[in-house]
Amino acid sequence: MHLIETVLLLLLAVVVSGSVARITRIALPLVQIGLGAAIVLATGTTVDLEPDIFFLLFLPPLLFLDGWRIPKEALFRDRAVILELALGLVLFTVIGLGFLIWWMIPEMPLAVAFALAAILSPTDPIAVQAIAARAPIPKRLMHILEGESLLNDATGLTCMRIAVVAATTGAFSIGSAIGSFAWLALVGVVTGVLVTMAISYAKGFVSRRWGEDVGAQILVSLLIPFAAYLVAEELHASGILAAVAAGVTMSFTERGGGIGGQSLAMTRIRRGVVWDTVQFVANGIIFVILGEQMPSILARAAEVVRGTSRPEVWWLAVYVFAIVAALAVMRFVWVWTSLKLTLFRRRHRGPPAKVGLRLTLVMSLAGVRGAITLAGILTLPFVLGDGSPMPSRNLAIFLAAGVIIVSLLVATFALPRLMKGVELPPEPSQEREEDRGRVAAASAALRAVEDASHAMAEGKTNPDLYSDVASRIMEVYRRRIETHTRTDEDDAVVARKIDAVERRLWLAGLAAEREELGRLARARQLDEVAARKMIREVDLQELRYL
Structure with missing residues (x-):
């Protein structure tokens, strides 16, 4: 099948997945994986992935958007828990899980085992949101998960990069690893900040002097994460951290006008829609590709495992479930300890909130692996520095894919049930x-x-x-x-009820306006261009109340 036809088929699968997920009430990532498997079974062909291209196309925009949209106040308020999860838990996972994988599969080099453990450490909040659609996640918990994911993506991928260098060169030392991590992190962050500030300044200067082109502004925002990523990679720094830093910087430049000045309202509205589409498509295609790759990944992993000390294919399932169990146990221990220590440090501010078993289990199961893990593991190089094949590459890819699917399945069935009645420390009322x-x-x-x-x-x-x-x-x-x-509490409650009633009445009136304008256009009693303009005005008014 030609490349263009394959891409269109993948996009069609992403489109269909949304409806199938709503109809079947199955988590969206699982539906997309199933559709990907159905595509390869129907066509008999798979997509040949180039790891570097795959990494470049999907990760920078997704991480940039996470950094751009995450609530900074919530991130700062729960910074202690988030940093403990995003930094400490990642290192704990890399070391503990790396040695466990190496012990289970002696044929897998230790550096490859560490690389696999590093890429399994990042979590995917989008997958959690899809799973918990039937039991809404409390806002504060979701903010913690988003903040953890934003930082542990960069930490895990950076650790993986160090492990891959060790695997391909055969050399590793603690000093060089710390130096490499410092260079990757610091230069990556600085590059992301500077690139975004420079582009925002240039964009604002042009807009103030010659006016703003909505389409060009949206395209510039789409290119910023790729520019930050590529510049950082040219400096041998972390392009992932550069993309995250670019997103965070973008939010600050947009908040009050920033360096580049404020965008037009139309630019912000259209840009938000475009970025929502990019996020949906990128995440969807990654999961569809996972399902599409699963048959070939399984076949290649089966060939690899036959050459090990445990040649039976069913050992692949044992490895996957052992890794999932180890990840859950390590996360449970770390989450429980982290929450206890964090709340202990805050006792002087008031009575500590109770850290219950249900909350700890929810936080542990919410660590679902997803798009970042798949995108990262597919970037494992095919060959070592001497040109020989990368040992256990296919097995590592299969184990990562298996962990993604099993963690999604476990969370799909367990998380909505545990979510009911979960208690978090109260979030300040807004x-x-x-x-x-x-x-x-x-x-x-x-x-x-x-x-x-x-x-x-x-x-x-x-x-x-x-x-x-x-x-x-x-x-x-x-x-x-x-x-x-209104200062009286009862009056404030009544006022908010009035606002809610007014909102529903406005929506009813605007819907009637749109229906009537459509009827007039269909009856040719209203010019098509005028009808389109007036319907757009109604749509923009409706955005206020959605």
Whole structure:
């Protein structure tokens, strides 16, 4: 099958997977893996993957988006737990699991075992979200998992890179490893920050001087992670950390205008949609490719295992389940210890929250492996430095793929049940903060509307026109201030109920507007271009209430 046809088939599988997952209520990643396996069984051909190309195409945008969108305040608030999970747990996993794999499979070189353990350490919050759709994850827990994933992706992949260098060159020392890690991390982060700042500054300068092109702005945001990744790789630093740092920097430059200035509202709306699509497609294709590769991965792994001291194929399943069990036990021990220590350190701030068994189990099972693990393991080089084949490469790929599938299955059945009634330390309410923000924004809008109306009316023959229009607009803002400045708790609850009712009524009215405009267009009573423009205006209004 030609490359273009294969790509289109993979995209079709990603599209179909969403509907199948909703109909069957099976976790989306599992559906995509199954569709990938169905594709190879139907066509009889598989995709020949080039590891470096695969790594470049999928990881930078996904990690960049994680760094861009993760809530920074939540990340900072739970920084102790997140750092303990993302750094300490990764090193604990690499060392403990690496020696375990080497002990189980003596034919696998220790460096390859460490590389496999390193790539199995990152977790995938997107897979967790898909699994827990029927039992929503508490926001604070999801923020911790997102922060852990953001950092452990970079840590695990960097450790894997060091292990691969040791495997291909045959040389390893603690001093050189620490030096390599420091160079990879520091230069990678600095490169990501500088590349993003430079591009944002250039983009803002051009936009301020010659105007903003929405399509070009979106394309620039898509190219930033690849630019950061490639520049870092040219400096022999971590392109993964550069992509993460680029995403975090992008969020700060966008927050208040930053170096590059604020984007147009239309740019932000369209860019968000484009990035949502990129994330859905990239993650979906990775899981579809996993399913599509599974038959050939299994066949190659079976050939490898026949040459070991345990030649029976069923040992492959034993290895996979042993690794999954080891990962779960190590994560359980580390999570329990981490939460206990973190809460112990905070006792002086108030009574410590109870660390229950259910919470620890949820945190342990939520460490599902997914897209990052697959993308990373496929980048294992085919040959060593002397040109000989990489030993146990196919076996390592199979074990990683098996761990992904088994961890997804275990979490699919266990996580929604454990999630019910799980208790976390309370998260500070954001309602008061939102109220203050809305009041401040409305007050600023009142001043701006009043000043603008006076400026527009100056020297005009009908100044009342401007004051009347300004009064109608200002009345909306005054009502918003009145709603969000109520101090009595009962009044605040009633005000929020009024907001909810108003939201539903607005949505009903906008839906009726859109339906009527569509009817007029179909009856040729309204020009098609005008109808499209007016429907878009309705859609943009609707975004306020979604």
